[in-house]
Amino acid sequence: MSDARATILQLAREMAESGLYGGRRSIEGRLRADGLPRVREALDDDVRRELDHRCQTLRNPR
Secondary structure, three states: HHHHHHHHHHHHHHHHHOOOOOOOHHHHHHHHHOOOOOOOHHHOHHHHHHHHHHHHHHOOOO
């Protein structure tokens, strides 16, 4: 795994854990706005599902 991809994955997971984001789309947008243009390439389908699930779980606890 490249350093850039590892950094993107770490940041995306931290953002999901923060509970401040509604899902992977908002996380991807924030990372791109922060100057990481290859976000879409770095996040595969499994990671996208993980981020969506984590965001939803933290925003809508049971």
